[in-house]
Amino acid sequence: MAILVTGAAGFIGHYTVKALLDRGEQVIGVDSLNDYYDPALKRARLDNIGENKAFTFVEGDIADGALAALPVTPTGIIHLAAQAGVRYSIDNPRAYAKANLTGHTEVLELARALQVKCVYASSSSVYGGNTKTPFSEEDRTDDPVSFYGATKKSDELLSQSYARLYGLPLVGLRFFTVYGPMGRPDMAYWMFTDKILKGEPIRIFNQGKMGRDFTYVDDIVTGVLAAYDRPLAVPDGMPTHRIYNLGNDNPEELMTLVTTIEDKLGLDAEKIFEPMQQGDVERTWADISRARSELGYDPKTGLEEGLDRFVHWFRDFYNR
Incomplete structure (x- = not known):
């Protein structure tokens, strides 16, 4: 009895593995440890999981056959591996096509072969150009403003087709701006903290007129496990696929993020205000x-x- 967690050395993945182990599960973790950001941080997350006989780690790319050589047959899947980052997708779309489309298809094929439940990570980025707030799962999501968002929406459509064709129990989770210790260095809260401590200016886009539904990682992991544990709730006659927003339902202004970090550091940031970046959205808010x-x-x-x-x-962590 083992649960497969892809992206096990990722931010949310490593916390999910720890939570599963803490409740006595056997876990197989897969991660490519790629260099999108410092692999040393990914290895530090694995170290944070610690030595545990119930945890087996496989280093490999799910889009390149890593799922064909698992040491234990999983009884369920939590699929968190992906190429993340909105801005990186503008210049490197092939990385997203491989990781998020091919990789997701490989996970669906494994779930089909084993006939097991799969909970997978989607993103608030699927809401794209939507201006209605808060964002509801019933809203249209056919106007992506980033290639990353387009691949995540594609993952949902692929999953819908697998649920309809093969009756697989599938759950997609739209994460909203997840943050916390051991997070991702490409996120604003991390970059602001790093630059303020170095005495470097921080770039604030859209003149600071932005808001995000910041969601703490522990709350996200609780939602992931609930989605895995609970029986699939779908209306009668519908495919066995359900989508959920996992956010904080409390959007915060970007400048609130900046001033809170300044307060925690006891330092003032030098601020450079710039126009909106390509691929970005002004506000997110999860219903x-x-x-x-x-x-x-x-x-x-x-x-x-x-x-x-x-x-x-x-x-x-950085002795600063």
């Missing part, structure tokens, strides 16, 4: 009523508490 009702999802961590934990970890 989480479906996840509350069907998954019991109830995020607990506010931005100030979450950033306090992140800044404490960051200064300790």
